[in-house]
Amino acid sequence: MDGSPDITRIAALIGDPARANMLTALMSGRALTASELAQVAGITAQTASSHLARLADGGLIRQRKQGRHRYHALASTTVAELLETLMGIAAEAGHLRTRPGPRDPELRRARVCYDHLAGEMGTRMFESLLASGHLRRDGDAIRLTETGAELMRQLGIDPAPPRQSRSQACLECLDWSERRSHLAGRIGRALLARMIEKGWARREAGSRVVRFSAGGEAAFQALFGI
Incomplete structure (x- = not known):
């Protein structure tokens, strides 16, 4: 290994259709719930939560909890x-x-x-x-x-x-x-x-x-x- 950034992991995260649809929805700049993003992606809320956890772990989104809800937004302008x-x-x-x-x-x-x-x-x-x-x-x-x-x-x-x-x-x-x-x-x-x-x-x-x-x-x- 040469220590260079692993772009394949980021590409794989974005390349899934459901995750791509959720990321595109977050391009609005607004934080959305897992239920809202599940509707955008056409998947169940449970499946959306799994995808969102992977996106957060990969550094593409950030999550914050407010009241009973957890909101998701893009990690940065980058x-x-x-x-x-x-x-x-x-x-x-x-x-x-x-x-x-x-x-x-x-x-x-x-x-x-x-x-x-x-x-x-x-x-x-x-x-x-x-x-x-x-x-x-x-x-x-x-x-x-x-x-x-x-x-x-x-x-x-x-x-x-x-x-x-x-x-x-x-x-x-x-x-x-x-x-x-x-x-x-x-x-x-x-x-x-x-x-x-x-x-x-x-x-x-x-x-x-x-x-x-x-x-x-x-x-x-x-x-x-x-």
């Missing part, structure tokens, strides 16, 4: 980014679900990718921030520029990292439906939260879909139109 990247690879290779639902077009337009905006509107925002010079590429990294920091302040977002925070300000996340990047990291998370606070958009209950109001879409277009 896991969410891995899943989004795998979705992009699967889509590009033509490995698509055989039973698309009516929300597919809405998911492709605007959705939550764990805690930030994805889909057509997410990639448009990212490309606009780059084109306007608010973000810049620095090797493989994405940096917020001085003008970008000023824009964040105008939107009511503090661009400075919280004390002792280890989270990166800006991360590039491959969008599975657009095959381009959208903005993750602390700034990506703050932008989506601010749009919801301002009433531009809202999360659809029980879904990853993000719906923009007419006024919110006009404000988004004025700010991020290319």
Whole structure:
């Protein structure tokens, strides 16, 4: 053994259809119970509990108990980014679900990718921030520029990292439906939260879909139109 990371274990955990469906459901960023995840995966609650224990042991999800219920969430944004990247690879290779639902077009337009905006509107925002010079590429990294920091302040977002925070300000996340990047990291998370606070958009209950109001879409277009 050479001591390198064992990717086969992670691949096996994600590769099971029931576990993959549960992980995808957790991409909404919300913590869900075993019963809710069992319904998503089409399996019994007892089987779901076994799968969830394996996912927790593998470091892909975290669990916490509140009252009588135990809730499950993705372990980190890194896991969410891995899943989004795998979705992009699967889509590009033509490995698509055989039973698309009516929300597919809405998911492709605007959705939550764990805690930030994805889909057509997410990639448009990212490309606009780059084109306007608010973000810049620095090797493989994405940096917020001085003008970008000023824009964040105008939107009511503090661009400075919280004390002792280890989270990166800006991360590039491959969008599975657009095959381009959208903005993750602390700034990506703050932008989506601010749009919801301002009433531009809202999360659809029980879904990853993000719906923009007419006024919110006009404000988004004025700010991020290319």
